[in-house]
Amino acid sequence: xxxxxxxxxxxxxxxxxxxxxxxxxxxxxxxxxxxxxxxxxxxxxxxxxxxxxxxxxxxxxxxxxxxxxxxxxxxxxxxxxxxxxxxxxxxxxxxxxxxxxxxxxxxxxxxxxxxxxxxxxxxxxxxxxxxxxxxxxxxxxxxxxxxxxxxxxxxxxxxxxxxxxxxxxxxxxxxxxxxxxxxxxxxxxxxxxxxxxxxxxxxxxxxxxxxxxxxxxxx
Numbered sequence: 001x002x003x004x005x006x007x008x009x010x011x012x013x014x015x016x017x018x019x020x021x022x023x024x025x026x027x028x029x030x031x032x033x034x035x036x037x038x039x040x041x042x043x044x045x046x047x048x049x050x051x052x053x054x055x056x057x058x059x060x061x062x063x064x065x066x067x068x069x070x071x072x073x074x075x076x077x078x079x080x081x082x083x084x085x086x087x088x089x090x091x092x093x094x095x096x097x098x099x100x101x102x103x104x105x106x107x108x109x110x111x112x113x114x115x116x117x118x119x120x121x122x123x124x125x126x127x128x129x130x131x132x133x134x135x136x137x138x139x140x141x142x143x144x145x146x147x148x149x150x151x152x153x154x155x156x157x158x159x160x161x162x163x164x165x166x167x168x169x170x171x172x173x174x175x176x177x178x179x180x181x182x183x184x185x186x187x188x189x190x191x192x193x194x195x196x197x198x199x200x201x202x203x204x205x206x207x208x209x210x211x212x213x214x215x216x217x218x219x
Contacts, residue, residue, distance in 0.1 A: 017091075017092040017093060017094050018050055018051075018091060018092065018093045018094070019050065019051040019057075019093075019094050019095075019096070020048055020049065020050050020051065020060075020093050020094065020095040020096075021048055021049060021051065021057055021060045021061045021064055021095065021096050021097075021098060022045075022046045022047070022048035022064075022082075022095050022096075022097050022098070022127075022129060022132060023046055023047050023048065023061050023064055023065055023076060023097075023098040023099070023100060024036075024046055024079070024097065024098070024099050024100070024129075024132050024133050024135075024136035025046075025047070025065070025069065025071065025074070025076075025099075025100045025101070025102055026099070026100070026101045026102075026116075026136055026137065026140055027101065027102050027103065027104045027107065027113065027153070028104065028153055028166060028169050028170070029104040029113060031165065031169055032115050032116070032169065033115070033116040033137070033169050033170060033172075034113040034114060034115050034116060035113065035114050035116055035121055035133050035136070036069055036071070036102075036107070036111055036112070036113060037112050037113070037114050037123075037125065038068045038069055038112065039112075040126055042126035042127065043124070043125070043126050044112070044114065044123060044124075044125050044126065045125055045126035045127065045129055046125065046126075046129045046132060046133070047064045047065055047068040047069040047071075048064050048068070048095070049063060049064040049067070049068070057078070057096050057098075061076060061096075061098045062076075065100075069108070069111065070108040070110075070111070071102070071106075071107070071108070074100050074102055074106075075100065076098045076099060076100035077098065077099060077100075078096055078097070078098055078099075079097040079098060079099050079132065079135050079136060079139060080096075080097055080135065081094060081095070081096050081097075082094070082095045082096075082097055082128055082131075082132070084128065087127055087128050088127055095127075095128075097132040097135065097136075099135075099136040099139050099140070100151075101140055101151035101153060102151070102153075103151075103152060103153050103154075103155075116133065116137060117172075118172050119134055119137040119138065119172065120133070120134055120137075121133045121134075137170075140170060141170060141171055144167060144170050144171070147187070148163055148184045148187050148188060148208060149163065149166065149208055152208075153166060154166060156207060157191055157193070157205045157206070157207055158205065158206060159195055159203040159204065159205060159206070160177075160180070160181055160184075160185075160188075160203070160204070160206065161203060163180075163184065163188075163206070164177065164180045167180070186209075187208070187209050188206040188207065188208065188209055189206060189207045189208075189209050190204060190205070190206055191204075191205045191206060191207055193205045
């Protein structure tokens with residue numbers, strides 16, 4: 001028996017939009033915030049793909065990262081659904097935007113990166129991907145406001161100066177040294193070691209203090 005609604009129409013009687021996923025992968029390289037892009041027939045775009053039958057949105061996002069950008073084993077989460085009927089001139093396409101952040105040393109050598117300035121990508125991207133990047137930066141800042149380095153953008157051991165510079169890149173602003181130290185020192189563990197330095201006094205090295213936090217909720 002085929003289900004019908006109150007007007008007598010079945011699911012097959014309604015036009016179905018296509019569903020896509022796009023992933024904004026952020027990183028910090030050479031003291032600049034950047035986003036991973038790939039070539040497409042619409043120009044530079046975020047890694048993305050259409051949802052296949054039997055796939056979850058998470059499956060599709062992971063597939064897009066692997067096949068389009070060569071990135072695997074990366075944790076990501078949903079940002080939100082982009083549903084403007086005119087966002088894609090090929091037809092009605094809904095896109096679930098995802099976000100992730102990755103250490104630059106985990107990126108494939110041939111990865112293309114677009115610089116982000118004040119939360120905005122410096123180059124025009126396909127579709128509404130510039131808006132997705134801006135939302136991903138806002139999301140990244142929210143997570144780094146309460147955690148020194150939740151996405152492991154720094155190596156396992158780092159100095160407070162390196163951590164502060166990372167936050168200054170992410171937030172596009174400078175932070176007073178003493179204020180920053182008081183904000184995050186309780187979430188770090190000293191290693192008892194010091195950095196090697198050719199100039200100046202070697203600085204104390206720290207590690208992140210691992211605190212169990214709830215995973216970001218999917219929408």
